[in-house]
Amino acid sequence: MLETELKEFIMKQFETYIFDLDGTLLYTLDDLTASTNHAMRAFGMPEHTTDEIRMMVGNGVRKLIERAVPCGTPATLYEDVYKEFINHYLEHNLDTTRPYPGIMEMLKSLKEHGKKMAVVSNKYCKATEHLCRTFFNGYIDVAIGENENIRKKPAPDTVLEAMKRLGADKGSTVYVGDSEVDIATAHNCGIPCISVLWGFRDKTFLTENGGTMFAKSPEEIFRE
Secondary structure (H helix, E strand, O other), rough: OOOHHHHHHOOOOOOOOEEEEEOOOOOOHHHHHHHHHHHHHHHOOOOHHHHHHHOOOOHHHHHHHHOOOOOOOEEEEEOOOHHHHHHHHHHHOOOOEEEEEOOHHHHEEEEHOOOEEEEEEEHHHHHHHHHHHHHHOOOOOOEEEOOOOOOOOOHHHHHHHHHHHHHHOOOHHEEEOOOOOHHHHHHHHHHOOEEOOOOOOOOHHHOOOOEEEEEEOOHHHOOO
């Protein structure tokens, strides 16, 4: 069996699909960039390009702001910038955010075939839940975002919690994401990872960070 055929065969065997959100299901980069730069402007700090923000995301909002503010920024000022970002983003996270082409069709197909689905993200919890309700109501059964009561990715805790809520087992669960954080998360959970190639990282970067299964389009994640 050819490698590509083997991958397609493996992908058909999963009963539970746990998805990352930003860069995987939703294109959120423009809104993340806008809110980051709003917070930068509010405190007289240098702004960032979209491509710069692209490489800063993936480890949660606190890490995004930590990477965005100038080196040596006092902790108290960092907290003010972080809060400014949160307030702006919660009001503007739907300005340009949208599902990637083919995502809704993929989720519909998975649902029709009785697959269990969840979203596990390092995005701020309220924003994760709000975006999932807005775009994926009726498809995503569990949505878990960053909160102080559970370790975020790449720790396995949030994915394992999603599996627990879904009644899923590791042997039939796959994690789907677009970054090195997602690859590490799946590894720490003891489950495979499908790395999507339409998100915030390219194939070379993902391969260098342990990626082994790739999807060029949503329909490659699940085929009838």
